[in-house]
Amino acid sequence: MVAAAEAALSNPGFLRYTWVIALLPLVSATLILFFGKRTPGKGPIYGILALAAGFVMSVAVLWHFVTGGAPYSSSVTWFEVGTFRLELGQYVDGLTAVMVTMVTAISLCIHVYSIGYMQGDKRYTWFFVVLSLFTGAMLNVVVTDNLFQLLVGWEIMGICSYLLIGHWWEEHANSSAAIKAFITTKTGDIPFLFGIFTLVFATGFATTNIQQIGEMASRGEVSTVLLTAGALLLFGGSIGKSAQFPLHVWLPDAMAGPTPVSAQIHAATMVAAGVYLVARTFSVFVHANPIALHVVAAIGGVTLVIAALLALVQDDIKKVLAYSTISQLAYMMAALGLGEAGYAAGMFHLFTHAFFKALLFLAAGSVIHAVHSNNMSEMGGLRKPMPRTFWTYLIGSLALAGVPPLSGFFSKDELIHAAYKAHDYPIMITLLAGAVITAFYTTRMVMLTFFGDYRGHGHPHESPAVMTGPLAALAGATVVVGFLGFAPTKAPFLDWVFFEHPEAAEVSVLVVGLSILVAGTGILVAYALYRRYRERDPLTALGPVYSLLEHKYYLDDIYWKGIVLPIRDKASAFANWTSQVILDGVVNGAARVARALSGLVNGFDRNVLDGAVNGVAQTAGFTGGLLRYIQSGNVQRYAAFLFTGVVILAIVFTRF
């Protein structure tokens, strides 16, 4: 509450309107949906305008924090259920500002790029509808101040990813990938939902507001057990969305979608949301039992290495990038798992990674657009026909590999430094090992794609300006944003994004030296191995390890044989048996009992009730049958009765 009072004191200025940034893409999605096809250019213009406006506003919001402003929060009541109130709100702090800037900037580039990439597509306009909606949902997750609104955005992202991955659903593999992505992330969403319930329950249904929950947690008003359970359940959602082990399997398959979608999912939205969720609810994690953060760190560490190793053996250029994304997200998770020490570093890596990964995907898309294949075995030598793509791709790759002075180097250095400072050496070693592998597979990818001789078909050509423009913009950003975390310039990023109190920027020569050393090692080894193209990948020399990696640790097989098939065959057979034998038995039994009962009732009805009714009727009929002979229709007989009556009455009246 103190924070809220402070926020009220300092002039929030433009921050009041942060929610508009999240609303704009939703509006543009609606506009494209209804007017897109009638608009010149078939619709993307709405999304681009909305995101451009959103980006300008985001910069204004960020400026507030650059000049040392305070966080701002406001909300309106959505609806009330008894005493429980759901709100629509915004919470804007440095992290929010950085995220909205990053998301709008990257999504804007992706929108522009998609105009070129998706040109001539059957569902061109629809693509932009979903793309805009996707961005809007992500921004909603970023600006919201409460868990329920976050859940809404989170689930909209889920459905958008499904729609976009399956954009070319005519091919069965694509629609399967979409379903896989949806179901796998949904597997994480269920714990996430229960995590929200747990946290709201833990506050005694007082609030869903993330900041208030955090404050209650820090004051120790919430039971630690519930807090820990809530944190772990929320992290389940993160594992699904951010594709962490063991739910990472959907992300490589999600490459079935159009490449801009991959960029969108991997950089601006979706996977970033999982990491962001942990950061946003970080006080829950920090004040829970330490085991919560240990789990985050452990999952991050495991995912980091296994995903990076998988990236080594991929032939599909997008799959290399996909595994690299998983691995880089795991870096962030591992950093967050360090606790407060890794918070800013993790977020910084999220920020820089978004730029260079979007760049890599879009550039890879440009390559794929040119050679009509995803396979690096059919590329090579593209450096000459596609210079702009090559240079931007190279910048992105070097950033990914952690080469100074590109952004990836700074953020990765900070991650390692955070682990070093926290004296968490297992994590630090994992991060360093990951860095070697990252540098290695990045170099391999660049060598196979752009160097050597062209091995594909046709004549690749440079992509149009509408595609290379965004590449240049992102390449520029990749170079620049790293300096936000550059310690000698006081690392302004650390002043914007922090947990509870800002950290001082520090440089450790040891860490810098180590990270340059590992990146250099990886690059040089890979360069030596892949300098000359070989039919057989040199890594096949690893023998069984290679085949293990090639089969993705058999995880897909395990899931398929261990989960999907049992559910599909055994469980459905069991369900069938259950329904045939037990349920039907119950139903039939019930039916038989009902029949017996109704037989009884029937007998009673027919014999007793009907008997009574019929008896009455028969009696009446019998009597009537007798009486009807009186009513003969013979007037004279009537008259005779009449006279008889008169005589009887006369006798009665005179005698009695």
Add this chain to the structure above:
Amino acid sequence: MIRLPLALFFSAVLFSSGVYGVLARRNAVMVLMSIELMLNAVNVNLIAFSQRLHDVTGQVFALFVIAVAAAEVGIGLAIVILIYRNRETINVDEVNLLKW
């Protein structure tokens, strides 16, 4: 001056023959006529008592009965004519529609 019992006896015979006619005759016209007999038997009674009791009310009643009887015969004969037109008979045994 006719003695009362004589008048009453005559009235009773007249009424009884009327009843017999109504109950026994087949011809509808004869039945109507028998009804007239019964009505007139009543008239005789009324007049006789009026004489005896020196009260003119009985005679007034008798006049009403004659008027009603005239109307009754008018309607009765009209009905008989209609029955005859429809069924070519005025035998009351055959006109037994007034039943279940």
